[in-house]
Amino acid sequence: MKPISRRGFLKVTMTSGGALAVGFTLPGCSTFKTGFDEKEQSWTPNAWLQVDRQGAVQFTLDRVEMGQGTYTGLTTLAAEELDVDPETIDVVFAPVADPYKNPLYKLQITGGSTSMRSSWLQIREAGAGARALLVAAAARVWQVDPSNCMTRDGIVSDSNGQRSLSYGQLVELAAKEKLPDPLPLKDPADFRYIGHFKHRLDAHAKVTGTAVYGIDSELPDLTYASLLRPPMVGGKIGSVDDSAARAMSGVIDIVQTRHGVAVVAEKYWQAYKARQALKVSWNQEDAVLKSTADVFAEYAKAADKDAGSTKRDDGDYDEARQDADRQLEVTYEQPFLAHATMEPMNCTARLTEGGMEIWAPTQAPDLGRIAAARDTGLSPDDVTVHTTFIGGGFGRRLSQDYIGEAAAICWQVKRPVKLVWSREDDMQHDVYRPAMLHRLRATLKKGELTGWDHQITGPDLMDWYARDAAPAQYPWTPKFMWGALARIGILGEGLIAPVDTSAYEGAVEYPYAVPNVVVRHTKADAGIPVSYWRSVGHSHNAFAVETFMDEVAHALEKDPYEFRAHLLRKDPRRLAVLQKAADMAGWGKPLPKGHAQGIAVHRSFETYVAEVVEASIEFGEVKLHKVFCAVDCGRAVNPDIVRMQMESGIIFGLTAALYGEIDFKDGVVQQSNFQNYRMLRMDTAPRIEVAIIESEADPTGVGEPGVPPSLPALGNALFQLTGKRQRRLPFKLEV
Amino acid sequence: MSISFKVNGQVRSLDVDADTPLLWALRDELGLKGTKFGCGAGLCGACTVLFDGSPIRSCSTSLSQVEGHDITTIEGITPAEGLHPLQAAWSEHNVPQCGYCQSGQIMSALALLRENPSPSDDDIDAAMTGNICRCGTYPRIREAIKAAAEARKTSDASVSGGDGRAVS
Ligand code: FES
Ligand code: FES
Numbered sequence: 012m013k014p015i016s017r018r019g020f021l022k023v024t025m026t027s028g029g030a031l032a033v034g035f036t037l038p039g040c041s042t043f044k045t046g047f048d049e050k051e052q053s054w055t056p057n058a059w060l061q062v063d064r065q066g067a068v069q070f071t072l073d074r075v076e077m078g079q080g081t082y083t084g085l086t087t088l089a090a091e092e093l094d095v096d097p098e099t100i101d102v103v104f105a106p107v108a109d110p111y112k113n114p115l116y117k118l119q120i121t122g123g124s125t126s127m128r129s130s131w132l133q134i135r136e137a138g139a140g141a142r143a144l145l146v147a148a149a150a151r152v153w154q155v156d157p158s159n160c161m162t163r164d165g166i167v168s169d170s171n172g173q174r175s176l177s178y179g180q181l182v183e184l185a186a187k188e189k190l191p192d193p194l195p196l197k198d199p200a201d202f203r204y205i206g207h208f209k210h211r212l213d214a215h216a217k218v219t220g221t222a223v224y225g226i227d228s229e230l231p232d233l234t235y236a237s238l239l240r241p242p243m244v245g246g247k248i249g250s251v252d253d254s255a256a257r258a259m260s261g262v263i264d265i266v267q268t269r270h271g272v273a274v275v276a277e278k279y280w281q282a283y284k285a286r287q288a289l290k291v292s293w294n295q296e297d298a299v300l301k302s303t304a305d306v307f308a309e310y311a312k313a314a315d316k317d318a319g320s321t322k323r324d325d326g327d328y329d330e331a332r333q334d335a336d337r338q339l340e341v342t343y344e345q346p347f348l349a350h351a352t353m354e355p356m357n358c359t360a361r362l363t364e365g366g367m368e369i370w371a372p373t374q375a376p377d378l379g380r381i382a383a384a385r386d387t388g389l390s391p392d393d394v395t396v397h398t399t400f401i402g403g404g405f406g407r408r409l410s411q412d413y414i415g416e417a418a419a420i421c422w423q424v425k426r427p428v429k430l431v432w433s434r435e436d437d438m439q440h441d442v443y444r445p446a447m448l449h450r451l452r453a454t455l456k457k458g459e460l461t462g463w464d465h466q467i468t469g470p471d472l473m474d475w476y477a478r479d480a481a482p483a484q485y486p487w488t489p490k491f492m493w494g495a496l497a498r499i500g501i502l503g504e505g506l507i508a509p510v511d512t513s514a515y516e517g518a519v520e521y522p523y524a525v526p527n528v529v530v531r532h533t534k535a536d537a538g539i540p541v542s543y544w545r546s547v548g549h550s551h552n553a554f555a556v557e558t559f560m561d562e563v564a565h566a567l568e569k570d571p572y573e574f575r576a577h578l579l580r581k582d583p584r585r586l587a588v589l590q591k592a593a594d595m596a597g598w599g600k601p602l603p604k605g606h607a608q609g610i611a612v613h614r615s616f617e618t619y620v621a622e623v624v625e626a627s628i629e630f631g632e633v634k635l636h637k638v639f640c641a642v643d644c645g646r647a648v649n650p651d652i653v654r655m656q657m658e659s660g661i662i663f664g665l666t667a668a669l670y671g672e673i674d675f676k677d678g679v680v681q682q683s684n685f686q687n688y689r690m691l692r693m694d695t696a697p698r699i700e701v702a703i704i705e706s707e708a709d710p711t712g713v714g715e716p717g718v719p720p721s722l723p724a725l726g727n728a729l730f731q732l733t734g735k736r737q738r739r740l741p742f743k744l745e746v
Numbered sequence: 747m748s749i750s751f752k753v754n755g756q757v758r759s760l761d762v763d764a765d766t767p768l769l770w771a772l773r774d775e776l777g778l779k780g781t782k783f784g785c786g787a788g789l790c791g792a793c794t795v796l797f798d799g800s801p802i803r804s805c806s807t808s809l810s811q812v813e814g815h816d817i818t819t820i821e822g823i824t825p826a827e828g829l830h831p832l833q834a835a836w837s838e839h840n841v842p843q844c845g846y847c848q849s850g851q852i853m854s855a856l857a858l859l860r861e862n863p864s865p866s867d868d869d870i871d872a873a874m875t876g877n878i879c880r881c882g883t884y885p886r887i888r889e890a891i892k893a894a895a896e897a898r899k900t901s902d903a904s905v906s907g908g909d910g911r912a913v914s
């Protein structure tokens with residue numbers, strides 16, 4: 012056991028209800044750049060583990076459950092060290108308050124696959140600390156040395172098993188004990204739950220339909236709202252004729268907010284129907300009336316004019332170019348993408364004495380307070396945000412637009428109100444994964460890849476996100492300064508916001524042993540709202556890198572797997588997943604007639620994933636047969652959740668590869684619902700096999716890393732099948 | 747005008763606009779929130795319930811259409827104690843992720859198994875293709891359906907659902 016002296020990170024108290032509470036901090040992580048002072052937060056506990064007099068264990072969770080298994084994973088860590096069954100721990104979603112901030116972002120945010128990565132050690136320590144106190148208390152009662160005591164399932168017993176006391180009996184005494192230093196963390200060989208616990212703690216609620224999502228929020232006297240927004244990006248309300256709508260059954264009020272025209276009615280259906288009867292003309296003065304082709308033309312122009320800021324420059328690419336026998340040059344285009352979470356955006360709000368209460372499926376309740384404050388006369392401190400189960404996040408619920416809308420409506424009608432977006436609203440008023448343009452060049456000499464130049468053209472996400480986030484980081488500033496703060500957020504890189512790597516992450520870490528490597532970002536922002544989308548920059552950069560690697564391999568007449576493996580000789584973890592996926596797939600072995608395989612490997616959120624996709628073409632359509640996936644995410648806390656997340660990421664990525672495209676025409680989104688923004692379904696989804704590489708390393712994220720390699724792996728398979736390279740997403744077969 | 751129909755074995759009468767989709771009546775009038783809204787257009791299956799034993803999309807079925815009929819929701823198949831065999835199979839295979847689509851998935855699977863106690867992969871494809879899962883739980887749903895079918899074969903006892911019919 013590695014001795015660690017970290018007890019200063021735990022705070023022990025008795026709650027007013029007589030429970031032993033171990034509070035702990037989730038401090039910053041050195042691998043993640045943040046612009047704030049770490050010292051400043053070091054003495055405020057920001058999460059709690061409690062044992063009450065009945066021995067019941069409560070874990071206050073400062074993350075939000077969205078399907079990625081956080082709920083189970085973090086609870087398992089606490090249970091392991093405390094020596095109780097994870098099933099018996101009661102998990103409480105933290106209300107928004109300062110003690111519950113995500114250490115990496117400082118705000119209360121679940122995103123970036125950070126939950127397990129940042130909390131691994133801290134939560135285990137809290138469990139170990141609480142256990143040590145309980146053991147010390149028992150030892151004092153029995154007048155024995157603590158080392159002669161054992162714990163199991165909430166009971167402390169002495170070494171000969173003669174005497175035992177339950178945690179509940181020991182709580183009061185334990186609070187008077189001192190934490191040992193170092194904290195006795197379990198030896199991984201003794202883990203009973205970490206790496207072994209198979210079940211998701213939330214499964215029961217989710218198979219019986221009793222899990223309460225945001226859309227299920229219920230309040231006395233509740234009304235329902237449906238909001239008509241400007242159809243074009245940046246449009247504003249011109250004139251409104253709501254006379255017909257007002258006369259319809261159940262309509263309570265129709266109000267205008269800065270977001271659009273809201274119908275409030277007794278029932279959702281009445282609100283939705285009356286909304287169709289609104290006659291609104293839109294003011295297009297500030298509208299962004301672009302079509303998708305205009306966006307790409309702008310990007311191309313920007314890329315021609317501006318070589319971009321250099322993010323990496325190894326060796327001398329120009330020299331490699333002069334020296335080359337051959338050069339390759341390609342352009343890849345990737346579209347805007349919607350999140351299409353299964354639960355549409357929604358928010359329930361009610362006025363309270365001097366404030367507002369909000370129920371919302373949000374990934375960032377802190378920002379939800381800001382959003383509500385911005386659209387009302389309230390300050391963030393007057394707003395309480397209750398989080399709920401979330402029917403899919405994928406980054407969409409880091410943006411709080413729907414909370415601002417509901418707050419604005421509630422503020423005007425002064426009744427409890429639930430705003431529910433239609434699916435059409437959700438698809439047409441998303442904050443999108445940005446369209447991106449990639450230009451890549453390679454130099455080849457004597458059968459080797461000698462130079463790599465990757466120019467990425469597209470927006471910075473932080474420019475959009477800072478508008479929401481900046482005031483949250485300086486909560487004492489008056490509201491009129493928020494606009495200015497957002498601009499500082501943009502200008503003062505690293506001052507407020509973490510450095511924005513979203514455009515080039517996954518490209519700048521180009522892993523192959525090539526002597527001359529240049530990675531550049533040309534910033535171009537089309538004015539269309541964009542945001543984080545599952546795996547963020549990796550979602551487009553992995554496609555660019557791994558598709559071009561395939562093109563280079565073919566140009567050099569090398570096997571795409573061997574070619575990669577050779578250039579990854581010095582990157583053992585990446586090489587191991589690549590080899591494993593190839594082995595699983597029987598790479599190079601004969602396949603059923605008409606089938607082909609494509610391979611890709613990518614690291615994101617510190618997790619390595621390689622995938623082989625096997626596909627064929629049937630009746631003019633791509634048929635996905637099988638995906639072989641190897642993942643190295645450090646120690647797998649709950650292996651089945653790792654597998655689930657890989658399956659989920661693969662299907663998410665392949666859905667985008669085959670169908671994902673949000674298309675603008677004169678500023679208006681052309682897709683509206685699942686008939687024209689299609690999803691993989693039971694009959695089209697592939698079979699998936701996942702292998703987890705055994706590892707002792709600290710656990711890393713699994714919610715997103717399954718996505719990035721899937722798109723290039725499929726594209727590479729399609730090249731094998733058709734001889735034609737797919738350079739634009741989504742893939743389209745020639746007819 | 748009041749509309750009467752049976753929900754999970756009980757007769758209910760509602761006094762709401764007759765064109766209201768069954769989905770909203772179940773959720774907001776009867777408090778049966780296990781049935782979910784996903785697309786409102788019959789495209790995703792999140793709102794699937796049984797109508798006289800057959801799966802329908804409750805978002806696209808108006809109340810006037812269900813008058814006098816028999817509706818079963820996820821609440822109606824959940825036993826007072828424990829889980830329905832299909833729910834147990836779902837839990838056993840760690841199917842749910844965000845979980846939002848799963849009530850609809852389970853209702854579709856239930857209808858499938860009632861018609862066809864040992865479905866092939868193609869049968870599963872055909873019956874489940876109307877249900878989208880954005881979290882991509884399809885491989886596990888397939889396994890859970892097969893496991894439930896298998897369990898049904900090995901135990902002869904048929905299990906009864908809230909609407910009084912054999913359900914798996
Ligand atoms: S909500 Fe009814 S099919 Fe989607
Ligand atoms: S579990 Fe999330 S949509 Fe199916």
